[in-house]
Amino acid sequence: xxxxxxxxxxxxxxxxxxxxxxxxxxxxxxxxxxxxxxxxxxxxxxxxxxxxxxxxxxxxxxxxxxxxxxxxxxxxxxxxxxxxxxxxxxxxxxxxxxxxxxxxxxxxxxxxxxxxxxxxxxxxxxxxxxxxxxxxxxxxxxxxxxxxxxxxxxxxxxxxxxxxxxxxxxxxxxxxxxxxxxxxxxxxxxxxxxxxxxxxxxxxxxxxxxxxxxxxxxxxxxxx
Amino acid sequence: xxxxxxxxxxxxxxxxxxxxxxxxxxxxxxxxxxxxxxxxxxxxxxxxxxxxxxxxxxxxxxxxxxxxxxxxxxxxxxxxxxxxxxxxxxxxxxx
Numbered sequence: 001x002x003x004x005x006x007x008x009x010x011x012x013x014x015x016x017x018x019x020x021x022x023x024x025x026x027x028x029x030x031x032x033x034x035x036x037x038x039x040x041x042x043x044x045x046x047x048x049x050x051x052x053x054x055x056x057x058x059x060x061x062x063x064x065x066x067x068x069x070x071x072x073x074x075x076x077x078x079x080x081x082x083x084x085x086x087x088x089x090x091x092x093x094x095x096x097x098x099x100x101x102x103x104x105x106x107x108x109x110x111x112x113x114x115x116x117x118x119x120x121x122x123x124x125x126x127x128x129x130x131x132x133x134x135x136x137x138x139x140x141x142x143x144x145x146x147x148x149x150x151x152x153x154x155x156x157x158x159x160x161x162x163x164x165x166x167x168x169x170x171x172x173x174x175x176x177x178x179x180x181x182x183x184x185x186x187x188x189x190x191x192x193x194x195x196x197x198x199x200x201x202x203x204x205x206x207x208x209x210x211x212x213x214x215x216x217x218x219x220x221x222x223x224x
Numbered sequence: 225x226x227x228x229x230x231x232x233x234x235x236x237x238x239x240x241x242x243x244x245x246x247x248x249x250x251x252x253x254x255x256x257x258x259x260x261x262x263x264x265x266x267x268x269x270x271x272x273x274x275x276x277x278x279x280x281x282x283x284x285x286x287x288x289x290x291x292x293x294x295x296x297x298x299x300x301x302x303x304x305x306x307x308x309x310x311x312x313x314x315x316x317x318x319x
Contacts, residue, residue, distance in 0.1 A: 036311060037311075039308075040308035040311060040312065040319075043301075043304045043305070043308060044232045044304070044305055044308050044319055045231075045232055046230065046232060046308065046312065046319040047230075048312055048317040048318060048319060049308065049311075049312055049317075049319065052312070052315060052317060102315075105315075105317055106316060106317070148316075151316055152315065152316035153316075154316070155313075155316030155317070156316065159313055161310070161313045161314065163310070163313065163314035164313060164314055164315075164316050166314070167314050167315055167316065168316070207314075208311055208314035208315070211310075211311075211314075212307060212310075212311050215307060
């Protein structure tokens with residue numbers, strides 16, 4: 001029994017390690033998207049791309065701080081023990097701000113309409129009955145991702161671009177992973193499932209960056 | 225309702241028209257640009273002036289009528305614009 005318990009403990013610690021490593025993968029993906037978006041802002045002076053760049057800079061920094069927090073709490077990264085709570089809260093605030101900007105880009109794109117009103121109506125049900133700041137920020141992030149998923153799906157119904165559907169599915173996987181971590185984080189199996197969902201979701205978000213990098217032929221470096 | 229077009233989108237539309245409607249290779253007239261660009265005459269003349277000044281459009285004076293042709297620089301901008309448009313579209317956004 002003790003050996004089984006020990007193995008489970010090791011597996012759980014391995015999962016925590018993997019989850020924290022995933023934060024750095026998330027930061028890499030987010031910064032890559034931010035860089036491409038910023039290049040787009042320079043070339044086309046597009047405000048949509050500026051909001052996208054801002055969203056992913058916030059997300060990337062948030063992921064980075066949470067990764068440092070995770071490794072700091074496992075004593076892998078020394079010197080961060082004192083400021084662990086600050087790191088975690090800052091990371092979560094930045095991540096929530098990132099998801100807010102991602103949703104905000106869509107809000108400006110479609111303006112305030114019925115869909116936005118319906119989503120706002122659901123929000124208090126999720127956020128108000130939670131206690132700690134961490135859970136509130138996580139709930140807000142989940143809400144903003146969900147809004148992003150809905151708007152991206154609506155955008156797909158307009159433009160029929162397969163990449164839009166891909167991004168919607170990537171965001172859906174991340175949102176589902178968040179939801180599982182919100183409601184059932186303690187089970188080992190569900191922890192693995194939610195980790196895989198977030199990982200696959202992040203890889204999917206990276207596809208437009210790869211497509212852009214491989215098809216980029218223009219020598220234009222802006223500004224207009 | 226037609227979606228709101230940014231200044232950059234209008235410029236890209238003008239350049240696309242100059243590229244795609246230039247069948248005979250001697251440029252396109254302002255009437256074609258107006259019809260496809262869907263902006264007022266006064267705004268179009270100002271935009272064309274800006275684009276010629278920036279080197280994105282070439283002005284050809286044939287038979288006393290001004291015709292416009294997309295330049296290499298214009299092609300480069302248009303290519304970049306279309307790539308970034310596709311990138312933004314992936315995230316469900318418009319440029």
